[in-house]
Amino acid sequence: MNSILMGPHMRILIGWDNPDECELISLYLGVSENELIICATPEEFLSQALEQQEWDIILMSIMSPDPQTAFDHFEQIRQKHLDTPVVGACPTQGTFHVARFLTAGMRAYIIRDDGGDFMFLIETTLQSVVNSVRAERERFVAERLREEVESVRKLQESIIPTNLVSPDRFDVTARYESSQIRVFGGQPVTLAGGDYYDVFMLDDDNLVLLVGDASGHGMKACMSIMTMHTLVGMIRSNKYLDTAAFVKDVNNRLCDQAIVNDDGGFITLLYGILNSKTNEFQWTSAGAPIPMIHELETNQVHELGTLDDGGLPLGIVPDADYDIHTSVVPPDSRLLIFTDGLAEAFPGEKETFGEFGIPGIMQSLQASRSENLEQSLENLFRDSNAFTDGSGRHDDTSVVLLERKN
Numbered sequence: 001m002n003s004i005l006m007g008p009h010m011r012i013l014i015g016w017d018n019p020d021e022c023e024l025i026s027l028y029l030g031v032s033e034n035e036l037i038i039c040a041t042p043e044e045f046l047s048q049a050l051e052q053q054e055w056d057i058i059l060m061s062i063m064s065p066d067p068q069t070a071f072d073h074f075e076q077i078r079q080k081h082l083d084t085p086v087v088g089a090c091p092t093q094g095t096f097h098v099a100r101f102l103t104a105g106m107r108a109y110i111i112r113d114d115g116g117d118f119m120f121l122i123e124t125t126l127q128s129v130v131n132s133v134r135a136e137r138e139r140f141v142a143e144r145l146r147e148e149v150e151s152v153r154k155l156q157e158s159i160i161p162t163n164l165v166s167p168d169r170f171d172v173t174a175r176y177e178s179s180q181i182r183v184f185g186g187q188p189v190t191l192a193g194g195d196y197y198d199v200f201m202l203d204d205d206n207l208v209l210l211v212g213d214a215s216g217h218g219m220k221a222c223m224s225i226m227t228m229h230t231l232v233g234m235i236r237s238n239k240y241l242d243t244a245a246f247v248k249d250v251n252n253r254l255c256d257q258a259i260v261n262d263d264g265g266f267i268t269l270l271y272g273i274l275n276s277k278t279n280e281f282q283w284t285s286a287g288a289p290i291p292m293i294h295e296l297e298t299n300q301v302h303e304l305g306t307l308d309d310g311g312l313p314l315g316i317v318p319d320a321d322y323d324i325h326t327s328v329v330p331p332d333s334r335l336l337i338f339t340d341g342l343a344e345a346f347p348g349e350k351e352t353f354g355e356f357g358i359p360g361i362m363q364s365l366q367a368s369r370s371e372n373l374e375q376s377l378e379n380l381f382r383d384s385n386a387f388t389d390g391s392g393r394h395d396d397t398s399v400v401l402l403e404r405k406n
Contacts, residue, residue, distance in 0.1 A: 010130055011056045014038040015045030015073075016089075017064035021116065028119050029126075042073060049077045055084050056130050059122070062088040062109075067097045071104070078105055085133045087126060089118075107133070149218075153178055156194070156222045159229045164199045166402070167207055167276035172199055173373050174400040177381060179217070179341065194221030194267070195339050195396035196229060206241065207274045211288065211398045213339040214260070214267045215313075224260045228267055228314070243271050243284035244322040247311070251286065251322075254315040266313040270337050279329050279404065284322045287313035289343065293327070294334040294365045301362040334376070334403045336365065341397035345384045356387040377401045 039045035194214025214224035240246035272283035345356035368376035
């Protein structure tokens, strides 16, 4: 067995039937620092091929010791190295055997001329096959990843309510949008994540508004938010009118959930209750952005608190205490609660700094003063996304927008 071991470029196993050509093949393929093992007998070649070692490509004579034995060896090698491409080599007079090998899975073949000129094409042929196989694998993995992301995204969106209810004198609309980035070639990729909103009547007078955001993206974030959704569904039957007590209860239960807090995971939550009789909005934040009020008559927008009112995210510290904040929703005004993906939209150009931020949200609301509630919400997403110069928001976004008519 002739062996050349150099810096890895391609790992190549070769079964050859002409000892005089083995040294030349070693020279031609060794120049590019490929890792080679060249076997000059069929027995040695089969023994090497059936070992555990992995190869980028295998080159074999389909005539050694005879076409039938070579085919039997090829089938054994294919079973052992199903993902490794095999290239065959045969003289011109043996090309009618090639079809059988190709049908059984051989990737390509080389015609051996009597003058040996084929050796100049060996490396190019092998490299071309390896590159082709790698590209196929990358496309396969990319497609599987896209399918997985789409499945997670659909699972996530399945918990988002579609038919929202609101008490008399109030309208409410909401929207969830996955993050979207652009990769090389300008192709958009929609990422799965862990955003969530819910709107439901707690009783005849009290409307619950909430938004949640699990850290990270992908299956873990989705399962974290699914866990929180399940808990909200379980304990909302207790009719919590104390928002801080509700958030504390959810937090304690989430602290026991490894799917949420493994690897430093957490969930931010804004839980609020609007009393339609008193127009009071009682809310508690667990690390979520502060709600905003937009007074349509004066076109003034202001936050209902400061960063100090944000509270600790869920799933980090058990028995954490949370505060209740109470605000009145004035007549002819809009209440906005949202996750941080809306504000944390960044410009696409590297030399441009900043984010859409709270000022961007306020300006968008003010510009939509005369628009209806649904259009105002649409404009918020449009303006936030436009701020990225087409690169897309890198975080999920959930928004609930409520309007008091009088």
